[in-house]
Amino acid sequence: MDSATRIRGVLAPVVTPFKPDLSPDSVRFVDHCKWLISQNCGLAAFGTNSEANSMTADERMGLLDALVGAGVDPARLMPGTGCCSIPDTVKLTAHAVKHGCAGVLMLPPFYYKGVSDEGLFRHFSEVVQRVGDSRLRIYVYHIPPVAMVGITATLVERLLKKYPTVVVGMKDSSGDWKNTKLFLDNFAKTGFDVFTGSEAFLLANMRNSGAGTISATANVNAVAIQRLYLEWQQANAEQQQEQLNVVRAALSHKYLMLPALKKTIAIYSNDPEWTRVRPPLVELTAQQGESLAADLRQIGFNMSGLCGLHQ
Amino acid sequence: MDSATRIRGVLAPVVTPFKPDLSPDSVRFVDHCKWLISQNCGLAAFGTNSEANSMTADERMGLLDALVGAGVDPARLMPGTGCCSIPDTVKLTAHAVKHGCAGVLMLPPFYYKGVSDEGLFRHFSEVVQRVGDSRLRIYVYHIPPVAMVGITATLVERLLKKYPTVVVGMKDSSGDWKNTKLFLDNFAKTGFDVFTGSEAFLLANMRNSGAGTISATANVNAVAIQRLYLEWQQANAEQQQEQLNVVRAALSHKYLMLPALKKTIAIYSNDPEWTRVRPPLVELTAQQGESLAADLRQIGFNMSGLCGLHQ
Numbered sequence: 001m002d003s004a005t006r007i008r009g010v011l012a013p014v015v016t017p018f019k020p021d022l023s024p025d026s027v028r029f030v031d032h033c034k035w036l037i038s039q040n041c042g043l044a045a046f047g048t049n050s051e052a053n054s055m056t057a058d059e060r061m062g063l064l065d066a067l068v069g070a071g072v073d074p075a076r077l078m079p080g081t082g083c084c085s086i087p088d089t090v091k092l093t094a095h096a097v098k099h100g101c102a103g104v105l106m107l108p109p110f111y112y113k114g115v116s117d118e119g120l121f122r123h124f125s126e127v128v129q130r131v132g133d134s135r136l137r138i139y140v141y142h143i144p145p146v147a148m149v150g151i152t153a154t155l156v157e158r159l160l161k162k163y164p165t166v167v168v169g170m171k172d173s174s175g176d177w178k179n180t181k182l183f184l185d186n187f188a189k190t191g192f193d194v195f196t197g198s199e200a201f202l203l204a205n206m207r208n209s210g211a212g213t214i215s216a217t218a219n220v221n222a223v224a225i226q227r228l229y230l231e232w233q234q235a236n237a238e239q240q241q242e243q244l245n246v247v248r249a250a251l252s253h254k255y256l257m258l259p260a261l262k263k264t265i266a267i268y269s270n271d272p273e274w275t276r277v278r279p280p281l282v283e284l285t286a287q288q289g290e291s292l293a294a295d296l297r298q299i300g301f302n303m304s305g306l307c308g309l310h311q
Numbered sequence: 312m313d314s315a316t317r318i319r320g321v322l323a324p325v326v327t328p329f330k331p332d333l334s335p336d337s338v339r340f341v342d343h344c345k346w347l348i349s350q351n352c353g354l355a356a357f358g359t360n361s362e363a364n365s366m367t368a369d370e371r372m373g374l375l376d377a378l379v380g381a382g383v384d385p386a387r388l389m390p391g392t393g394c395c396s397i398p399d400t401v402k403l404t405a406h407a408v409k410h411g412c413a414g415v416l417m418l419p420p421f422y423y424k425g426v427s428d429e430g431l432f433r434h435f436s437e438v439v440q441r442v443g444d445s446r447l448r449i450y451v452y453h454i455p456p457v458a459m460v461g462i463t464a465t466l467v468e469r470l471l472k473k474y475p476t477v478v479v480g481m482k483d484s485s486g487d488w489k490n491t492k493l494f495l496d497n498f499a500k501t502g503f504d505v506f507t508g509s510e511a512f513l514l515a516n517m518r519n520s521g522a523g524t525i526s527a528t529a530n531v532n533a534v535a536i537q538r539l540y541l542e543w544q545q546a547n548a549e550q551q552q553e554q555l556n557v558v559r560a561a562l563s564h565k566y567l568m569l570p571a572l573k574k575t576i577a578i579y580s581n582d583p584e585w586t587r588v589r590p591p592l593v594e595l596t597a598q599q600g601e602s603l604a605a606d607l608r609q610i611g612f613n614m615s616g617l618c619g620l621h622q
Contacts, residue, residue, distance in 0.1 A: 053422035084364040111364035119591035280430035
């Protein structure tokens with residue numbers, strides 16, 4: 001897959017529904033994914049907001065099988081595959097490549113802290129070599145507030161030199177625009193696709209040759225985010241950005257975003273099953289849920305597409 | 312297993328040898344474990360210094376099978392079983408219980424940061440209930456410098472109330488004696504066994520009704536640590552503690568301890584295969600190795616038992 005045909009734009013780290021016994025609910029998962037696809041939203045399934053690391057490798061592969069089996073185009077998929085161990089990462093990555101996914105979003109191994117770039121380079125090298133498939137496209141995942149192990153520009157430079165056709169982009173969830181800008185300035189011209197981890201930086205990213213955004217908020221606000229992605233050169237782009245920020249604030253300022261997103265889907269699809277999370281996360285309390293619903297009503301949040309699909 | 316017969320004393324988070332292809336080397340692993348057992352050292356296999364999280368669940372279970380298959384007494388085993396996901400944690404824990412292990416050392420789920428005690432309580436509860444075996448004994452593992460997710464006294468209090476026969480102790484690798492003391496003062500009298508994560512706190516721990524230590528250094532210095540564990544009430548206990556600290560400093564002040572421990576075993580067993588680590592960790596450089604060897608010679612470090620076994 002050359003640069004011209006790579007996956008770009010808006011992707012959602014798809015939230016994962018769980019059944020009462022906490023097993024993954026593949027029916028609701030596929031439903032939600034299809035709705036996102038219908039809104040031109042790519043699927044970065046098995047990300048941080050997907051509770052991917054609260055699932056086993058087999059559970060993740062089972063959901064991906066269900067998704068592709070349901071006819072979702074793998075060219076719209078960038079599943080997360082980065083685990084703490086090389087063999088698990090290789091297994092998930094090879095499985096995604098075999099399915100023809102556009103790419104994989106790869107966390108660094110995140111148990112040991114303060115590891116060297118040399119150690120991370122060796123980790124990613126082992127994965128690339130063991131997967132051993134020319135179709136592999138890796139997007140490295142920089143999310144220091146959660147993983148606590150980050151991806152430096154030095155590491156990316158070294159990976160690009162050794163694996164120029166494999167390491168093709170990143171998701172920057174540092175929440176630090178200066179960091180995103182550094183990667184854009186250093187690598188965007190060579191075809192390295194930088195996705196911001198929050199749509200709050202989408203306009204800035206597009207103005208600096210970025211590739212789009214992979215944002216949890218896209219689970220519920222994909223249409224509006226997609227619109228700014230397409231219209232970022234139009235006169236009202238900053239207004240659009242501001243409106244995106246208002247929705248994001250309603251979802252994240254008072255609550256942990258993940259349970260708030262699930263609650264939002266539960267509210268707008270009238271399906272309380274969606275509120276469930278796996279420990280160690282905790283769903284919103286009834287009171288928080290009511291407060292969230294009121295906040296969303298107040299800003300005129302519209303998610304009718306989701307309502308239609310899930311009812 | 313009632314309190315009187317529980318595993319106590321000195322345990323080693325056993326370092327894991329890897330073959331040239333980075334697969335676990337079960338022969339060297341079993342050899343090293345048998346040597347530790349011969350020195351009255353219990354085995355907290357699959358801990359932080361075992362690179363447990365750099366291995367898959369299957370690799371860990373394979374090594375435990377090899378160990379028990381080789382005749383090592385399960386009553387001397389406290390394997391690490393805590394993963395980010397509930398199903399992986401349950402699988403490893405049930406496997407250890409089935410083997411008759413004395414207990415399991417359980418990390419909290421460590422991907423999400425800033426999680427609540429409520430979320431952690433739900434996680435441990437799910438694990439206890441799903442394993443559903445009255446033989447299960449859990450030692451919670453507090454290692455905030457690495458896991459970045461800690462175990463509070465409030466959480467332990469709640470777990471003890473709900474699962475008094477299951478949650479029986481902890482390993483405190485905070486490196487903060489005040490924290491260890493807090494747990495000792497709150498829970499030791501009720502039979503909750505507190506192990507320090509470093510032998511630097513062994514004497515203090517024993518003077519405060521602690522249960523012993525689970526320290527990486529025991530991989531190479533088990534005899535001396537064991538001696539202080541047995542003789543902590545003798546007149547020379549503080550001198551013994553000081554001597555332990557000298558060895559620990561030689562192994563950890565200039566280097567990351569894990570590769571330094573492996574290098575030490577490689578030096579004293581004349582077996583360079585032992586130096587290998589899995590990425591993202593990196594082995595000591597040749598120069599660091601020479602410096603470590605010189606430092607150990609200088610302090611008169613003696614590991615002849617290991618030499619004899621591995622040659």
